[in-house]
Amino acid sequence: MMSVIEFFKNLPKKKCQQCGNDIHEKADCYGNICDECDHPAR
Numbered sequence: 344m345m346s347v348i349e350f351f352k353n354l355p356k357k358k359c360q361q362c363g364n365d366i367h368e369k370a371d372c373y374g375n376i377c378d379e380c381d382h383p384a385r
């Protein structure tokens with residue numbers, strides 16, 4: 344049986360749907376958009 348750590352290590356890196364940048368591991372609620380795209384510059 345695969346350990347939880349191995350499972351997450353094998354997950355493909357998330358990429359931002361808008362800019363294509365890699366998304367660092369965060370809460371899933373961020374979806375497929377990176378921090379910058381999720382919080383437009385003000």
Ligand SMILES: [Zn+2]
Nearest residue numbers: 359362377380
């Ligand atoms: Zn982005």
